[in-house]
Amino acid sequence: MRTVLSRVRGFYGDNPLHLLVLIVCFALAGFAATHEVTDRLWPLALTWFLAAVVAHDLILFPVYALLDISSTSVLGAVGRHRRSSAPPRVPALNYIRIPVLGTALTFVLFLPGIIQQGAIAYQAATGQTQEPYLARWLLLVAVMFAASAVAYAIRWYVGGIPVRTALAPVRAMFEEGERVLLVGEGTVVPVAAVATSAALYHPAGDRPGAWLRTPWRDLTDVEWRADGGLLDLVPSARAEGRPRQVSLACPEALIDLAKKLVAEGARSTR
Structure with a gap:
């Protein structure tokens, strides 16, 4: 049975159920047409039908397709800059x-x-x-x-x-007065980084469920490696420990914010 369904799908290009629904729709349309032609006003009904098809396909469809594309672009832009x-x-x-x-x-x-x-x-x-x-x-x-x-x-x-x-x-782990500015999504976890007014929090890779805190003043820069989907945290000379990495799904907003806060932290320590 699966072989037959696979062959039908390969020949038709979609699920056989789709073909069945189309056949039923055409059958209902044909049934309605056979009753309509017995009415003496069927030419008027046909004219209205053709006019509706032309008005929809040539006027309405481009209009609401453009509106839909525009709304998608606007909501996408809002989401990227949020x-x-x-x-x-x-x-x-x-x-x-x-x-x-x-x-x-x-x-x-x-x-x-x-x-x-x-x-x-x-x-x-x-x-x-x-x-x-x-x-x-x-x-x-x-x-x-x-x-x-x-x-x-x-x-x-x-x-x-x-x-x-x-x-x-x-x-x-927050200090007094510390507030969340941005939550970064991960590729396999819902939260891969939390940017606050004082530090960047990210999971400790060797300890599941544990988080590391890296103050902005202890960083000199952040660098994004697109090939691996990793954000490199470059520590300052006075900071202890080796460079750390954070895996992110949508890094743009976090990178911009991190660079700004790292620069502010560097100025505050001079």
């Missing part, structure tokens, strides 16, 4: 994209009622007015965005649990 002691940011794009998509789809679906098109015919057929449509649509939009915000908050909190757990032993 310096915070909070847990790593959960990508927010889908939590914005889904309610926006739901807003647009429901607006198109309920547009005749929202703008009260055919109000007389609607009231004659139902005995009700179309006035509640706008308020109910706005309520539906608010519920979608609220639900998305709650889901994002839950995801953000759960995703930050490993980070808060890792930060607990580090905070126990």
Whole structure:
């Protein structure tokens, strides 16, 4: 059976279930078309359908694709320049994209009622007015965005649990007045470095669970080795011990901050 499925996947290019869903969709579309052609207004319906296809593919799709790309770029830029002691940011794009998509789809679906098109015919057929449509649509939009915000908050909190757990032993080593400036993500651990106002904390490689504290005043520079994904901590002449290394996943923000604090520490010791 697996061999047959593998051959179908290799020939079709996707999961056979995808092909099955497409066949069902085409069957439903064909069933609807056979009923539509019996209506004398089918040319008008076909015209509306073709106009909708052209309007979507040539106008709407480029517009919302551009908006989606722009929002992705903006959120990515914000994430790259974000310096915070909070847990790593959960990508927010889908939590914005889904309610926006739901807003647009429901607006198109309920547009005749929202703008009260055919109000007389609607009231004659139902005995009700179309006035509640706008308020109910706005309520539906608010519920979608609220639900998305709650889901994002839950995801953000759960995703930050490993980070808060890792930060607990580090905070126990803080001196009075010391505060967290940046949390660096690791390649295999949620937290690989913690930059504070006084020092850089990083795991002790030979002692699992233990952390080392390197004051900024004891460093002369930090150097990034892209080939190994390691940040070299270059000690000053008065500092004891050998150079240390920190493995990082996203080093840009930490490197910039570390170089600034090392320079400030060097000036303060002169």
